[in-house]
Structures are given as structure tokens and as C-alpha cells.
Amino acid sequence: ENVAVIGLGYIGLPTASILATNGLNVIGVDVDQRTVDAVNRGEVTFVEPDLAVQVAGAVSQGRLKATTDTPAAQAYIVAVPTPFRDDHSADLSYIEAAASGIAPQLQGGELIILESTSPPRATRHMAEYILGLRPDLSIDGAGDTSVIHFAHCPERVLPGRVMIELVTNDRIVGGMTPEAAAMAKELYAVFCQGEILVTDDVTAEMAKLVENSYRDVNIAFANELSVISDKIGINVWELIKLANHHPRVNILQPGPGVGGHCIAVDPWFIVAAAPEESRLIRTAREVNDAKPRWVIDKVHDAVAGLPADAEIALLGLSFKANIDDLRESPAIEIAARLADELGGRRINISEPHVESLPDSLAGFGNCKLRSLEDALYRSTIVVLLVDHDSFREVRPIQLEAKFLIDTRGVLKA
Numbered sequence: 584e585n586v587a588v589i590g591l592g593y594i595g596l597p598t599a600s601i602l603a604t605n606g607l608n609v610i611g612v613d614v615d616q617r618t619v620d621a622v623n624r625g626e627v628t629f630v631e632p633d634l635a636v637q638v639a640g641a642v643s644q645g646r647l648k649a650t651t652d653t654p655a656a657q658a659y660i661v662a663v664p665t666p667f668r669d670d671h672s673a674d675l676s677y678i679e680a681a682a683s684g685i686a687p688q689l690q691g692g693e694l695i696i697l698e699s700t701s702p703p704r705a706t707r708h709m710a711e712y713i714l715g716l717r718p719d720l721s722i723d724g725a726g727d728t729s730v731i732h733f734a735h736c737p738e739r740v741l742p743g744r745v746m747i748e749l750v751t752n753d754r755i756v757g758g759m760t761p762e763a764a765a766m767a768k769e770l771y772a773v774f775c776q777g778e779i780l781v782t783d784d785v786t787a788e789m790a791k792l793v794e795n796s797y798r799d800v801n802i803a804f805a806n807e808l809s810v811i812s813d814k815i816g817i818n819v820w821e822l823i824k825l826a827n828h829h830p831r832v833n834i835l836q837p838g839p840g841v842g843g844h845c846i847a848v849d850p851w852f853i854v855a856a857a858p859e860e861s862r863l864i865r866t867a868r869e870v871n872d873a874k875p876r877w878v879i880d881k882v883h884d885a886v887a888g889l890p891a892d893a894e895i896a897l898l899g900l901s902f903k904a905n906i907d908d909l910r911e912s913p914a915i916e917i918a919a920r921l922a923d924e925l926g927g928r929r930i931n932i933s934e935p936h937v938e939s940l941p942d943s944l945a946g947f948g949n950c951k952l953r954s955l956e957d958a959l960y961r962s963t964i965v966v967l968l969v970d971h972d973s974f975r976e977v978r979p980i981q982l983e984a985k986f987l988i989d990t991r992g993v994l995k996a
């Protein structure tokens with residue numbers, strides 16, 4: 584069986600490689616020639632545990648190839664970005680571009696799955712887009728047309744555990760028709776050992792958005808507690824630890840804000856679909872988005888009484904622990920604002936998972952990437968932004984006489 588996976592990013596490439604290593608012939612499609620070339624060499628363009636070895640294996644077996652042109656295939660999996668615009672509505676242009684590539688290849692009978700996290704009814708939008716280009720096709724075969732099957736199957740894998748969770752997570756499969764759902768279920772059963780739950784396309788879209796909103800709301804609760812605790816003068820980490828001893832309480836961990844491409848984005852799709860009704864979801868987003876500014880203001884307060892040559896250490900840039908993914912990272916936002924607002928003051932950044940500063944920081948003359956030891960040694964103020972395991976090794980003596988702002992409760996001074 585031939586499967587085309589459109590978009591070879593954080594979700595598309597793992598999915599393409601796991602389908603290929605399970606015996607299907609997979610063609611990966613991406614607009615970026617460098618990504619296509621890398622995959623054809625059996626290489627990956629980002630770090631995800633066990634992905635490189637899967638891709639290398641799939642390519643050397645001849646089961647995975649990459650190209651920039653959408654081929655004919657029996658099944659298509661669309662895994663392209665769905666960012667939001669300034670007004671928080673979803674930008675479906677990548678889905679439309681993928682649909683434009685698929686439409687001319689269709690002969691009838693194909694399955695087209697949207698995997699991208701999408702606002703409600705995006706799968707229907709994609710279907711209408713394709714059928715608009717191909718009046719000879721339909722979802723039900725009415726009026727002498729050939730049938731195309733559309734489904735939404737959201738991915739829910741956790742970055743850093745993608746290759747494990749692709750196999751073990753339960754999977755939601757939402758068909759525009761029961762037949763489409765059944766076909767999609769059969770395709771995912773090739774590698775998914777979890778339960779495959781069948782529903783309609785719009786419920787499947789909402790399930791994914793609701794899962795991430797649930798997490799966002801709960802992280803917002805923890806972030807709000809950290810701000811309240813600071814005001815009252817108590818330790819939020821101790822507070823949460825104690826409260827979590829209650830058998831029905833399980834509070835998450837505060838941090839410098841919420842990053843990544845999903846949790847900080849998906850809730851807005853619900854808010855955009857039902858603005859009046861989504862009060863809690865919207866407020867949670869606002870609470871989490873306000874947290875970086877709160878951390879920045881803490882640093883300003885700390886800097887106020889210090890000599891002009893006192894340096895700042897920022898520990899961590901990625902959006903969460905033990906990964907190299909800097910997308911939508913609150914740590915980057917904090918670093919860039921501080922670099923700008925503190926002008927001449929030196930900022931020593933330690934991020935063991937990258938080799939150079941990202942573009943958003945490289946332009947600031949006062950920022951430098953340094954080893955953890957170096958950054959700590961030079962700095963008077965230490966701001967911990969990411970709970971990387973390696974930062975837990977910091978010894979109390981390295982923090983002696985330093986001003987600490989620990990946004991993740993990691994440093995034991």
C-alpha cells in the first residue's frame with residue numbers, strides 16, 4: 584500500500600517512518616528541499632529520541648522516500664502547521680496548499696486524513712476545498728461521482744516521547760463518514776497498539792483541542808498560585824506539594840509561561856469558535872501568557888540595586904525540559920525582552936541542547952551562549968527558566984552569594 588505523508592515535521596516524519604518500518608511504502612512530501620534531501624539521505628533535521636534510527640532504517644529498506652511534489656497514493660496524511668493569526672483565528676493556508684497538491688492526483692477511493700491540530704470543521708473545510716477543485720469527486724458518490732474518504736485523526740504524542748507514544752497512545756479517529764473512519768482505523772492499526780476510538784470528524788477535532796486546553800487551564804492554576812504565593816511570601820513548591828497530598832488534588836507545576844506549538848495555541852481555536860462561552864479557557868491563556876512579563880519584572884527588581892557590571896545568567900531556552908525545541912518558548916521571550924530592556928548589561932545564557940543562539944537572540948550584543956559553569960561563575964543574578972536534568976546538578980556552592988530567580992523550583996540553594 585502507498586501512503587503519502589504531507590509535511591515532514593515533528594509529527595509527519597515520525598508518522599511516515601513508523602508506517603514505513605511497519606511495511607508500507609511511504610512517500611514523504613515537504614516544501615523544504617533541505618528536509619527532503621536530508622530524509623532521502625536517511626537523516627533527520629531535528630532531535631527526537633529514536634527518530635533518526637527509524638528514518639535511517641526506513642530509507643535503507645527502500646520503504647521511505649521524500650519529494651517536494653505530491654504523488655498519487657492510496658492514502659494521504661496531512662501533517663502541516665496550523666498557526667494562528669494576530670486575531671487568534673486559525674491560518675488554514677498550509678492545509679489548503681496541501682489540498683491543492685493532493686486534488687489533481689485523486690482517482691477515486693482514496694483516504695485523506697487531516698492530522699494537523701485544527702479548529703472545529705477544518706476537516707470539512709479541507710474536503711470542500713478538494714471537492715471544489717474536483718467536481719467529479721464527492722464524499723458519498725452522489726450524481727455519478729467517485730468517492731473520496733475524509734477523516735481527522737489528531738496526534739497526541741509528547742515531544743521527547745514521540746516514537747513511544749505513537750505506538751502506545753490510544754488514538755481518536757474521526758470520519759466524515761463511517762466508512763472513512765473505518766479505513767483510517769485500519770491504517771493506524773498498522774503501528775498503533777493503543778485503543779483506536781472511532782467518532783465523527785468535528786468531535787475528533789474538538790477532543791484534541793480540549794485535551795490541550797485542559798492542560799493549559801491546569802498550568803494556569805499553578806502559575807496563578809505562584810504569583811499569589813510570591814505576594815503572600817510563601818514557597819509555592821512547598822504549597823503545591825502539601826496540597827497534592829490530598830487524595831483528589833493534583834496541581835501541576837508553575838513555570839515561566841507555557842510554550843510549545845500546541846498548548847499555547849490550541850485553546851485559542853476553541854475561543855475563536857465560541858468567544859462568548861469560552862471564558863475560563865480564554866482567561867487561562869491570558870494568565871499563562873502574562874507569566875513571562877512577571878518573570879521579567881522580577882529580574883528588573885533584582886537588578887535595581889546592583890552595580891552596572893553585575894551580570895545575569897539565564898539557564899535554559901527550550902520550551903520545556905530536556906529537549907532542543909525552542910518554538911514558542913517563554914524562555915526565549917524572557918531572554919529577548921531582558922536583552923533589550925537591560926541594554927548594556929551582560930546576559931550569559933546556558934542552554935546545553937543548542938550549539939548557537941537562535942536568531943531572535945543572536946542580534947543582541949549583550950547576550951552570549953556559555954557553559955553552565957561559566958554562566959554561573961560570571962553572574963550575580965541567576966534566573967532558571969527550564970528544568971533540564973543537567974541543571975539539577977548545580978551545587979549550592981556555585982550559587983553562593985547569588986540572587987536566585989528559580990521559575991521551576993529546581994535549584995536547591
Ligand code: SAJ
Nearest residue numbers: 739740741794795798835836837838841842843845902903
Ligand atoms: N508546563 C508547565 N507546568 C507543568 C507542565 C507543563 O509549566 O506542570 C509547561 C511546559 O514547560 C511547556 C508547556 O507547559 O512550556 C507545554 O508542555 P507539556 O509537556 O505540557 O506539553 P507539550 O506541548 O510538549 O505536548 C502537549 C501534550 N498534550 C497534553 O499533555 C494534553 C501532548 O500530548 C500533545 O500531543 C502535544 O501537546 C500536541 O502536539 O498537541
